[in-house]
Amino acid sequence: MSHLLIIGGSDAGINAALRAREMDSSMDISVLVADRFPNYSICGLPFYLSGEVPDWQTLAHRTIEEIERQAIRLWLGHRAVNIDPPNKTVTAVNQESQPRRLNYDRLIIATGAVSARPTLAGLDLPGVFHLRRMGDGFSIERYMSARHPESAIILGSGYIGLEMADALTRKGLTVTLLNRSGRILTELDPELGDMIRGELSKHGVGVVDRIDITSIEKKDQKLTVRNSQSVPLESDLVLVATGVAPETTLAGKAGVVTGIRQAIQVNRAMETNIKDIYAAGDCVETWHRLLNKYAYLPLGTTAHKQGRVAGENAAGGSQEFSGTLGTQVVKIFDLVVARTGLLDKEALEAGFDPLTVKMETWDHKVYYPGASSLHIRLTGDRKTKRLLGAQMIGSYGAEVSKRLDILATALFNGMTVESLNHLDLSYTPPLSSPWDPVQLTAQAWSLEQKFFCH
């Protein structure tokens, strides 16, 4: 019987295990899970901390029982400490540091990422948190229950920073968001960042721009965030949300080759440089479908897909990862913000000849109650007329997420902007217009492109 061993029990690891089982009902499949929370939706932690999700146990994509019912062995509380490729073994230790050696025929490394730690004194003070693992969520929850913080400072205005600004505001805290760049959510064009800024302001979240943090100090029960601006900032809680880094120490030690930001290099079959070792998820370099090269772009959706590919191949299949488009969506208070593909500046850097048009329209026929404003940006290549990317902002309930996915699907298929007008999309007055807003934007793009070329 063939042994598949997977290091890591989050998105990539569990998807790999489940897919391998679908492919091969007899394979022996084991997963090393460093904590006790396999297959948890860590994306749900902000909603747990906001109180919108009362029970953290519901954050599990699947229960342990559901996974084990697929004859997948979970080694909970077992952290891999060594991979020995020549002998095809992995050594893991449990929480009492007892070592255990496991054999494998095929190995999948799905060790994920860790929170980036800026070089900054005070990161380990009580009241200063990251948010990455279930344990981080519990720590914040315990601190909030015990100390009833009234104010919070968040370092970083990326997805996690924004979701936590929303969550802690709902929880009654006064929240201040600090960002170094002077921009909110740099994944979007600045104008869209400004719309998010408006939403934050509407809900009382303060934003301080162009600020560098020098240290965090504890003083009279308060945390003081010292910074490049003259006035030190005080709060009861500090969340450091300045990004993540791939967790690849173990892989590197075993001779697995890493690349961009130390992420593991894999091919499209999710194979590493070492025979019978695959890797997937936030610990690997990700193939970008539009850039035609690898990037480090850790996302839960990608981890699911890569895990599925790795699992399929480790069980004898021949699947390929089709590449990321960097599709992302976030809900911030009543606003939903999404993007797919490339921004104008990214397209330019990648050698395209981008044209970006913006449009403000209604999510559905304005005569039907509840119509709300939708902002769409389409980026296309002037020469090939190919769609390159899209951004969208609208209210929760305006089908922003799945409307953006029309464009993600179009991008996946290499469609031109003009051809979006030929898509047979669904229409009823309460949900769209006869030309969907994405098509109205495509028409504006085509007119502008024509104008520029004549």
Add this chain to the structure above:
Amino acid sequence: MSHLLIIGGSDAGINAALRAREMDSSMDISVLVADRFPNYSICGLPFYLSGEVPDWQTLAHRTIEEIERQAIRLWLGHRAVNIDPPNKTVTAVNQESQPRRLNYDRLIIATGAVSARPTLAGLDLPGVFHLRRMGDGFSIERYMSARHPESAIILGSGYIGLEMADALTRKGLTVTLLNRSGRILTELDPELGDMIRGELSKHGVGVVDRIDITSIEKKDQKLTVRNSQSVPLESDLVLVATGVAPETTLAGKAGVVTGIRQAIQVNRAMETNIKDIYAAGDCVETWHRLLNKYAYLPLGTTAHKQGRVAGENAAGGSQEFSGTLGTQVVKIFDLVVARTGLLDKEALEAGFDPLTVKMETWDHKVYYPGASSLHIRLTGDRKTKRLLGAQMIGSYGAEVSKRLDILATALFNGMTVESLNHLDLSYTPPLSSPWDPVQLTAQAWSLEQKFFCH
């Protein structure tokens, strides 16, 4: 200067005019509009009659001023009565029956469709209505304001019948829906029709199945619907919503060739058999992208697209209509129901080897508040594994319409079911799951397909 004349001022006609203007700023463009309501959203009439849209004027996609600002001449209240292709003229009469002859270099016929009239005595009694034109809407509105009907019978359980069952119920009427087939919305698989039946029942709409109407009679201020079942049905209002037929008498008289159900035959460039005469919208046969043949499938979205193609080509362009997928969506009370592509039985008839799988899942992560049940059906071809069609039912707010459009976009591009799993779709817990529900269904399809083939 070249003269473009368009007969018909609804979706196809106005889209043709606007696109021709985009293509050619100097062309002379005129539109004959039989009534006084060019470019009205007739799809919005049920929402006007329900009271959700208080002002019927807001149903205009564009105002007359907006159209005229594009230097498009609108001949309101002018009905075309003759086309003379050899002399390239059209004769129209105004509401006082005064004739006027107009020259054209290019002509676009966009005469739309009329309500189908079943062979049935009593269709012209006061209180018996169709719903197709703005005038129909006004007639119903006037009747309701003057007579305060308490009950309504609707013949037909297609899209209009269902939307009007919703609308009249909201207006306080007791509604009974009659259907001949024993099925609700035959455009969907019967099981999904049954879910709609549940929604109707929840809102107090009665449904009578397998009933043939023999006549409608007026008796003591009540309308009596005599039928094949023993008990005659009484109500204050009867709506006949038994489909539409293409309006092509004028075209036929001029020698324009018609085909399926007397709809005008066009090529993909929307040209008829007569040089310089184009046709578009509900009066033409529509190219079906999956069936690779023509069908009669009148839809507002299609009329918009065909109008745009006809207008572009009439102005010297060389655009082609890419074909319909029959994508449709309807909101019935709190339920949204959508389809694209082929049903299993339609695929079978068309010579495919279809496999349909169904899935019930959540529209977004169930831990986040407001998750609701989503039913998805995917039909794919066992041999080629190509996606052939999809159906979806969920609650309003569950992004059903634009989620279905992911599949419409995939269908347009000829994707396989398995490749849906490679789409980089957007995910945040309040709006989806890491594998979007359409991908979960695709995975179930692949497993079932594999099981059948091994």
